[in-house]
Amino acid sequence: MNAPLKKIPTDTPLLEIDSVSKAFGGVQALSDISFSLMPKTITGLIGPNGAGKTTLFNLISGIFAPDSGDIRYNSRSTRKIKSFQLVKQGIARTFQNVELFExxxxxxxxxxxxxxxxxxxxxxxxxxxxxxxxxxxxxxxxxxxxxxxxxxxxxxxxxxxxxxxxxxxxxxxxxxxxxRPRLLLLDEPAAGLNIVETLQLGDLIRKIRDQGITVLLVEHDMSLTMEISDWIVVLDQGKKISQGTPRAVQADEAVIAAYLGTGKKDES
Amino acid sequence: MIINSQNTRNRIAYAVFLLVIVVSGYFLENLYYLQLLTFIGINTLLALALNMLMGYAGQISLGHAAFYGIGAYGTAILTVHCHFSPWLALPAAIAVAMAVAYIVGIPTLKLSGYYLGMGTLGFGMIIHILFREWSSITGGASGFIGIPPLELGPVSFASGRNYFFLVWGCVLISFIACQRIIDSRIGRALRAIHDGENAAAAVGVNTRALKLQVFVLSAAISALAGFLYAHLVFFISPGTFSFIASIRMVTMVVIGGMASVWGALLGASLLTLLPEWLHAFSEFEMVVYGLILMLVMIFLPRGLFRGLLDIYERTLKKNTH
Amino acid sequence: MQEILQYLFSGITNGAIYAVIAIGFSMLYNSTELINFAHGEFVMLGALCMVTFFGALHLPLVVALVASIVCIAATGLVFERLAIRPVRHPEPIVLIIITVGASIFLRGIGMIIWGKDAHTIPSFSAHPPLDIAGAKLLSQSIWIIIILLATIIGLQLFYKKTLTGKAMEANAISKRAAWIVGIPSKMMIMLAFGLSTAIGGLAGVIIAPVTMSSYDMGTMLGLKGFCAAMLGGLGSLWGALLGGFLLGILEALGVGFVSSGLKDATAFLLLLFILYVKPGGIISAASAKRF
Known part of the structure; x- marks a missing residue:
């Protein structure tokens, strides 16, 4: 934790997703997604079920390779790097369904x-x-x-x-x-938690960011995501439909139409 | 701290183990029992080897007798045909087993579940057939005779007592070495692979390399057991390293209890002694042996060691209620 | 040429036997995801039953055949009921050991009943061998192939035409879904065991006249049948057929042109080859039609 992190200029992105597409069989899970993560920020990745969030996660953590496009970590392509090696280079993740060594x-x-x-x-x-x-x-x-x-x-x-x-x-x-990651990927960390636990989790994620770790958060809990994220990226059906500060995203018509407008009942 | 108390408990266990070895080695007069115990030691090495692979890393092998055989035939060929000293043949045979494990392990360990079982089975059968058919080198189906006894300067291991100490010394050293691996970061990563291979890779464990390493380690210990076996009985034949022998190794691990070095000791002891006891059944021997295997697996699938412990704890709970 | 043909004939005969054994493996795996390491022992029991019914008691062929298969299927059902169903955590490793235990047990039973000697029985019919281009085709070989074809047609009809067969297929595809529509899953598993062991017994019955039958013949036959099933694609009927013939023919050619010592190794070399190159088998069950 308290190890000296290598100095990275804070104005260049830590992770760049560059026009990434991925299909499974005939299903286009992701098409032409681009965004970047700035160091020491919390980015929230939201979208209705089937938007492709988990697929994107698996691409970043090296479980699959993108069909086209590139993912650059620290300005270097991660295409040829196996997932266990990515961990060594500073990308760590958690799983949606908690996969501990029981x-x-x-x-x-x-x-x-x-x-x-x-x-x-x-x-x-x-x-x-x-x-x-x-x-x-x-x-x-x-x-x-x-x-x-x-x-x-x-x-x-x-x-x-x-x-x-x-x-x-x-x-x-x-x-x-x-x-000792520089980038932490959290896949629905609040799923299955009660309200108190969720609030504590929010504090914890902030504390993690304050230690200089960049966080990418996939989350269904809107209030948590909006509250703690510095930046929000919205996916819908494999496409990026919006990005911006939480306030800007919440006001975005496209987002409201695709997601918030449909009643927000998407928690499973 | 729990860790310290665990360490102390381990130390005590090993001290008792050492004591039992020394006492039984010095005071046992009956040569038959001494030899039986020596066989138990060799089988314990085999069970330990396979337990590292199966119990800890969760990778099944149905062909492990091949490495046992490579150790035995390796030393037989090198000492008889090439006139090597057995002490030179030992590292050579182990190195061969490790090299074979490495080469075979790369493609085989990509498989999992039944498919891994089948891959290792096929490999074991091929090695067994090689022992049987390459008769100009191995003596073929009739076996390999004339393996020299072991000597180290003035000490001859031809006597049952010295050999007993040699074998159990090897067991003790292997136990400690394996226990240390288990307690290290490597052992933790192996158990992590057992619990969830994908999760292990996702937290930074090079699962493929680690599985290969433990496979090679396991082959090395098996080959050591093969070496000890060959110089104990002076005669080896392919039947000792057949599919049935591989299955017997698996059985020792599972019956004794997976993921425990003491389970290996228990399983090896039982499976060595069982045929001795079953001689009384004469032609019903196989039937009873098969029956015992099935019954233990049906009712105590976690092995005798854990299984009996579970039953004990359950009755204890019942009584306190 | 004549030589090649002779090897080919023996390869096809053995291949047909491996195919029958492989079908037993595959259909059980399909229904229960279990590999029965005692399958070879059921083949052995089938052959030895035939030795008694056909060889010693001189019952008519059909009666002996049916009686043998019924005995084996009954043994299979008892085995499932007593040794497989009570298992609470059916992990592969546990099931492997139980079925291996069963194989040792059955081998012991075989030894007690039939002794340690090898037995032979006459061919099903006394026709002289056919002479085709100088190579001899035994009449029993023709019997074996006819019975293999009959088995396949029978299985196809069973799976496609009968309600029980369809229920079994449904159960194999999804236990849960089958359970929801009211298919008794336990019953289906039991049936699968009965059928699989009966087919194993059948394999034993048809080879009894062309081999020396003894209590220890099962292990190698079982393993080779298994190799054939894997080679073609575990869980697929056509895969079992393809794998069986491929193994039989390559084995025969290997013996003929390389070395007889290689006979048993062929199966396992092929097994490793297919596992390394295409673990699903030539017809992998995922893409191929199941039974």
């Missing part, structure tokens, strides 16, 4: 999140060189700091699958932060 403890989950930042191998672990032990010690300290940060340090040794759902979300966010 049989492992909370602390162990966070430690796996820190995997890409450590390097001791099989031989090192077998022989236990001093630097391996030191690295492990450091990793545990970092993990505990993160658990403190999300408020779960008392449950470090609980089996993660046994935790209540809201806490599992927090563990997942802490696990993503453990890779």
């Amino acid at each position: 049989t492992m403890t909370v602390l162990e989950n966070i430690l796996v999140g820190h995997h890409a930042q450590t390097r001791s191998g099989m031989w090192g672990s077998m022989i236990r060189f001093p630097w391996v032990l030191a690295e492990e010690q450091r990793a545990r300290e970092i993990a505990m700091t993160l658990l403190d940060f999300v408020g779960l340090s008392d449950h470090a040794h609980a089996i993660s699958g046994d935790l209540p759902f809201g806490w599992q979300r927090l563990v997942e966010i802490a696990r993503a932060l453990a890779s």
